[in-house]
Amino acid sequence: MSGHVVPVRVYMGVFLGLLALTALTTWVSYFDLGPMNTVVALAIAVTKMLLVILFFMHVKYSSGLTRLVILAGFFWFAILAALTLSDELTRNWSPSPAPWSFLLPLIRGLL
Amino acid sequence: MEQQHEAASLGMWVFLVTEIMFFGGLFACYAVYRALHLQAFELGSRLLDVRFGAANTAVLIASSLTMALAIHSAQTGKRKSVVMFYLVLTMILGAAFLGIKFTFEWRHDFVDHLVPGFGFEVRPEWGAVGQQVPMFFCFYFFMTGLHALHMIIGIGILTVLTIMASRGRFNEQYYAPLEVTGLYWHFVDIVWIFLFPLLYLIGGHYAMGGGH
Numbered sequence: 001m002s003g004h005v006v007p008v009r010v011y012m013g014v015f016l017g018l019l020a021l022t023a024l025t026t027w028v029s030y031f032d033l034g035p036m037n038t039v040v041a042l043a044i045a046v047t048k049m050l051l052v053i054l055f056f057m058h059v060k061y062s063s064g065l066t067r068l069v070i071l072a073g074f075f076w077f078a079i080l081a082a083l084t085l086s087d088e089l090t091r092n093w094s095p096s097p098a099p100w101s102f103l104l105p106l107i108r109g110l111l
Numbered sequence: 112m113e114q115q116h117e118a119a120s121l122g123m124w125v126f127l128v129t130e131i132m133f134f135g136g137l138f139a140c141y142a143v144y145r146a147l148h149l150q151a152f153e154l155g156s157r158l159l160d161v162r163f164g165a166a167n168t169a170v171l172i173a174s175s176l177t178m179a180l181a182i183h184s185a186q187t188g189k190r191k192s193v194v195m196f197y198l199v200l201t202m203i204l205g206a207a208f209l210g211i212k213f214t215f216e217w218r219h220d221f222v223d224h225l226v227p228g229f230g231f232e233v234r235p236e237w238g239a240v241g242q243q244v245p246m247f248f249c250f251y252f253f254m255t256g257l258h259a260l261h262m263i264i265g266i267g268i269l270t271v272l273t274i275m276a277s278r279g280r281f282n283e284q285y286y287a288p289l290e291v292t293g294l295y296w297h298f299v300d301i302v303w304i305f306l307f308p309l310l311y312l313i314g315g316h317y318a319m320g321g322g323h
Contacts, residue, residue, distance in 0.1 A: 005183065005186045005187060006179075006183065008180070008183060011176060011179050011180065011183070012176075014176075015172060015173070015175075015176040018172045018175075019169060019172060022165060022168045022169060022172065022307075023165075025307075025308055025312060026161060026165045026312065029161070029308075029311075029312040029313070029316050029317075030316050030317050031317055032315070032317040037312075037313055037315070038313045041308035041309075041312050041313050042308065044308070045304050045305050045307075045308050048301075048304045049301050049304055049305070052175065052297050052300060052301050052304070053297075053301070055179075056175050056176075056178075056179050056293070056297045056300075057293070057294055057297045057298075058120075058290075062120065063117055065117075065121060066117070066120060066121050066124055069121060069124050069125060069128060070124055070128070072128065073124075073127070073128030073131045073132070074131065076128075076131075076132060077131050077132060077135040080132070080135055080136065080139055081135070081138070081139045081142070084139045084142075084143060085139070085142060085143065085146075088143045088146060088147075089146060
């Protein structure tokens, strides 16, 4: 098998980077940044995920087919999250429609 | 051989994509309920100990490094004892993660009556949102529990790999079982990389006046 051999110093660099990002995200959580706390925490988590996927999981050295499968997976998760949240988070944007009974006098008038 | 290597990794990635959707459903569910009961979720998050979460993140990252080094040792034709050393080290770090999780965190939560269904006590000082705090802990125990189950399965697979390594099964030409188990192990690491900030960090620890 002739998979790509990643040098040990790359693994060590990624490991130290992940530890530094863990320390950073923990430190930042003690400051009140409002909604930015969540944004920063998730941005650091995504950065850590990319480090793990690209180097530890060898995706940086993998074929286009493997990358396509991974991207399809994340794309499908994005659909799941986007459609769920677009429903849940926008329910209070417009007033509830009036019940159908408001049509009854109109119908009676027509009859 | 190149194609076989490719096929093994690709097959594992297809499985991991199903795992993304499996955990993804939970993450989406968590986002919805967090948006509905934001105050209760932030309160619940502050009841967790960030130090244990951060320490466990470091332990899990270290176990990913040793897993990568186990594969590297096989790829470069190191003696089987070197491969076994890294595999056993990975298992020890995985067990350390579970040890911290179960004995320091879950046991502590149980003593503090924070386990829904097992004598959960809503404290008066939580105020109006107190009734919704058990919902946060349902998510906490289910998500970390499912993650822990994946860790236990991973340690089981690593045990088999260590036995295979002791019989000299792996060499520069053949290490596919190590490679695909590595993908699984790193994936479980990534799940924790997201669970840590979502459960422990974004609950507003600054509100407690700095340190824990």
